[in-house]
Amino acid sequence: MTANGWLQILVFAAVTLAVTKPAGLYILRVYDGSFRWLGPVERVIYRWCGIDPEDDQHWTRYAAGLLLFSAVSMLVTYVALRLQGSLPLNPFHRAAVADRQAFETAASFTTNTNWQSYAGETTMSYLSQMMQLAFHNFTSAACGVAAAVALARGVARRSGGRIGNFWADLIRGTLYLFLPLSFVLALVFVQQGVIQNFASYVTVHTVEGAKQVLAMGPVASQEAIKQLGTNGGGFFNANAAHPFENPTPWSNFLSMAAIFAIPAGLTYTFGRMVRNQRHGWALWAAMFVLFAAGVTTAYWAEARGNPIHAARGVDVVATATNPGGNMEGKEVRFGIANSALYATVTTDASCGAVNAMHDSFTPLGGLVPLVNIQLGELIFGGVGSGLYGMIVMAVLTVFIAGLMVGRTPEYLGKKIQSREVRMAMLYVLIFPAVILLFTAASAVLPQGLAGLNNAGPHGLSEMLYAFSSVTGNNGSAFAGLTGTTYYYNTLLGLGTLFGRFAMMVPMLALAGFLSERKTVPDSAGTFPVTTPLFVVLLLGVILIVGALTFFPALALGPLVEHLLMGLGKVF
Amino acid sequence: MLDVVYIVLTLGFFALMVAYVRGCERLGREGGEGEGRP
Numbered sequence: 001m002t003a004n005g006w007l008q009i010l011v012f013a014a015v016t017l018a019v020t021k022p023a024g025l026y027i028l029r030v031y032d033g034s035f036r037w038l039g040p041v042e043r044v045i046y047r048w049c050g051i052d053p054e055d056d057q058h059w060t061r062y063a064a065g066l067l068l069f070s071a072v073s074m075l076v077t078y079v080a081l082r083l084q085g086s087l088p089l090n091p092f093h094r095a096a097v098a099d100r101q102a103f104e105t106a107a108s109f110t111t112n113t114n115w116q117s118y119a120g121e122t123t124m125s126y127l128s129q130m131m132q133l134a135f136h137n138f139t140s141a142a143c144g145v146a147a148a149v150a151l152a153r154g155v156a157r158r159s160g161g162r163i164g165n166f167w168a169d170l171i172r173g174t175l176y177l178f179l180p181l182s183f184v185l186a187l188v189f190v191q192q193g194v195i196q197n198f199a200s201y202v203t204v205h206t207v208e209g210a211k212q213v214l215a216m217g218p219v220a221s222q223e224a225i226k227q228l229g230t231n232g233g234g235f236f237n238a239n240a241a242h243p244f245e246n247p248t249p250w251s252n253f254l255s256m257a258a259i260f261a262i263p264a265g266l267t268y269t270f271g272r273m274v275r276n277q278r279h280g281w282a283l284w285a286a287m288f289v290l291f292a293a294g295v296t297t298a299y300w301a302e303a304r305g306n307p308i309h310a311a312r313g314v315d316v317v318a319t320a321t322n323p324g325g326n327m328e329g330k331e332v333r334f335g336i337a338n339s340a341l342y343a344t345v346t347t348d349a350s351c352g353a354v355n356a357m358h359d360s361f362t363p364l365g366g367l368v369p370l371v372n373i374q375l376g377e378l379i380f381g382g383v384g385s386g387l388y389g390m391i392v393m394a395v396l397t398v399f400i401a402g403l404m405v406g407r408t409p410e411y412l413g414k415k416i417q418s419r420e421v422r423m424a425m426l427y428v429l430i431f432p433a434v435i436l437l438f439t440a441a442s443a444v445l446p447q448g449l450a451g452l453n454n455a456g457p458h459g460l461s462e463m464l465y466a467f468s469s470v471t472g473n474n475g476s477a478f479a480g481l482t483g484t485t486y487y488y489n490t491l492l493g494l495g496t497l498f499g500r501f502a503m504m505v506p507m508l509a510l511a512g513f514l515s516e517r518k519t520v521p522d523s524a525g526t527f528p529v530t531t532p533l534f535v536v537l538l539l540g541v542i543l544i545v546g547a548l549t550f551f552p553a554l555a556l557g558p559l560v561e562h563l564l565m566g567l568g569k570v571f
Numbered sequence: 572m573l574d575v576v577y578i579v580l581t582l583g584f585f586a587l588m589v590a591y592v593r594g595c596e597r598l599g600r601e602g603g604e605g606e607g608r609p
Binding site for chain 2: 060063064067068070071074075078082099100102103106107419422423426490494497501502505506509512513
């Protein structure tokens with residue numbers, strides 16, 4: 001580890017802290033309806049679509065609207081990908097996307113996952129990239145924030161199960177939040193050297209005299225929303241390790257800052273909405289502690305390197321001319337600190353963009369992204385999903401605290417009783433159930449084992465990572481797993497759908513149930529949710545839930561691989 | 572060939588989610604413990 005590396009990590013942490021309040025205030029004004037600089041456009045959309053933005057929907061109607069929009073947009077994308085060969089903006093005559101991949105891709109982008117079993121530059125036409133995938137980048141992100149804001153409304157007010165208007169939230173989030181911010185960020189990316197064109201692919205001669213085809217395309221416009229919306233799907237197969245997607249240290253830093261900006265800001269928005277700003281900061285603090293622990297572990301593990309390399313004479317000590325550590329699978333441009341930081345940020349935030357190959361990390365370095373995902377994508381988390389995941393954990397925390405002292409638990413003045421805890425537990429249990437059942441099935445079925453490229457614990461880690469990534473709606477790949485089969489495309493596609501909607505529904509139900517409760521004033525028996533003790537207890541609940549559900553699988557994967565690495569064994 | 576299967580699978584999944592919404596609503600009614608809508 002170097003002072004330079006730590007300095008960059010500290011600067012990133014400071015920027016995350018600095019953007020939290022302005023981003024939070026901006027989001028608050030978007031969703032409370034006071035920010036209307038595109039009012040005429042918004043009104044036209046409402047009129048054309050027959051939407052009454054003042055129609056305060058019951059949580060069941062809100063959920064139904066979200067499901068309807070997702071189902072229709074997913075089917076449209078499926079059909080468009082299957083018809084790609086006949087559609088315009090296809091200068092390289094890309095054929096129809098295979099049925100299994102079209103299903104997986106449509107599901108993956110609809111759910112903000114962006115798991116990709118294809119290479120974008122050789123599979124997708126410009127039309128598919130811009131009108132299907134980029135469309136979902138915007139709308140899936142807007143759906144996530146809408147759901148989080150709906151939960152915040154449920155906590156904040158007493159409205160008989162009414163939590164806002166899904167269609168208005170979707171349009172406001174897209175129109176005022178993601179479109180303008182993505183436009184500005186795309187311009188900055190272009191200034192940094194990210195390409196944005198409809199040009200033909202360029203054939204160049206390398207210094208060795210070989211011919212190489214360089215893919216072109218409208219990359220910057222997709223790159224901006226990919227990071228801001230925590231989508232993560234790359235225009236190119238190499239994702240953010242590709243110099244046309246991520247050309248400079250600044251573009252790398254801005255990408256990471258963009259990934260955390262909205263999820264961090266949402267904690268501030270939540271604090272304002274529930275009129276308890278200190279609670280918003282308490283959630284932020286819990287997220288930050290987990291982020292700091294993750295990046296420290298990943299950086300330490302990668303900078304320490306692989307002892308097998310050291311035993312074979314490879315210099316793993318950092319010097320002025322040698323990065324040392326484990327540079328396998330990393331861009332020399334970014335080095336170890338920025339690779340470890342990017343991997344932590346992208347898996348904390350359910351983004352899934354990568355600037356290094358997580359499969360090539362040391363076992364403990366690779367454990368960090370895996371654990372980040374398995375904790376429920378709530379360390380700042382996906383746009384919206386991070387906040388509502390953390391709120392569900394906060395509800396469980398006050399419930400457990402209430403059990404400890406024998407009083408009816410309250411969360412921000414709302415009594416937490418059996419139906420709220422049922423919804424919270426549904427949310428918590430579905431996630432590991434999907435991951436572990438799908439991984440277990442793949443570990444014994446020949447169709448699952450056929451996709452493995454590595455044996456032993458590393459192979460299990462690849463499988464576990466894949467199902468964790470899709471169910472957590474992260475989308476990053478550990479690599480090493482051949483996912484382009486009917487078995488994996490279908491199962492991974494289903495994993496994205498269950499990981500998104502089977503968790504969103506009980507969360508929206510929780511919002512509705514809380515909005516039916518009257519707010520009671522704090523009493524001597526109320527567990528305060530603004531103190532360091534609350535943060536510690538919240539962290540304990542998150543870690544215990546994660547450890548209890550995933551530790552056995554992690555012990556068989558990265559942990560045993562780490563121990564065997566010390567004995568000189570590789571997989 | 573398998574297009575129909577994938578389209579039916581998609582529609583089936585979302586139909587399942589709609590049923591899930593109703594199930595959650597029912598669970599909420601059963602566990603309401605007296606405090607209803609205002």
